[in-house]
Amino acid sequence: MTDTSRFYDIAERTIAGFPDPFRAAARAVLLRVVDWPPDAFLKDMQIADPLDLTGLYDGVPMTEKSFADPAPFPDTVWLFREPILNEWRDRGDIELDDLIAHVTVHEFAHHFGWSDDDIATIDRWWE
Numbered sequence: 697m698t699d700t701s702r703f704y705d706i707a708e709r710t711i712a713g714f715p716d717p718f719r720a721a722a723r724a725v726l727l728r729v730v731d732w733p734p735d736a737f738l739k740d741m742q743i744a745d746p747l748d749l750t751g752l753y754d755g756v757p758m759t760e761k762s763f764a765d766p767a768p769f770p771d772t773v774w775l776f777r778e779p780i781l782n783e784w785r786d787r788g789d790i791e792l793d794d795l796i797a798h799v800t801v802h803e804f805a806h807h808f809g810w811s812d813d814d815i816a817t818i819d820r821w822w823e
Contacts, residue, residue: 773803774803
């Protein structure tokens with residue numbers, strides 16, 4: 697089963713497994729699962745192939761937030777189902793649930809203020 701509800705279920709279970717301070721902060725973030733990245737995201741990020749974007753954090757990282765700044769939109773973590781499924785099929789070396797969880801953790805790490813380089817360092821350490 698590879699429908700949207702499975703992606704939500706795996707992502708929500710992943711978030712529920714975060715250590716408490718992270719789990720509490722993650723509750724303020726909207727989780728969205730859609731089939732494809734919106735064209736506006738691809739254009740803004742200068743990504744030609746939508747299969748290259750499996751997830752996205754859209755918001756202001758916690759490390760850059762100010763209580764004095766109004767938040768016009770809720771922070772959102774996006775999971776893009778078709779690109780994730782494509783990566784899973786292409787790789788063939790990872791369970792789908794593990795890949796969904798990995799993308800979820802990666803995008804929430806951006807919410808917590810981690811850069812792509814920080815995340816890559818942790819990924820290399822974890823392997």
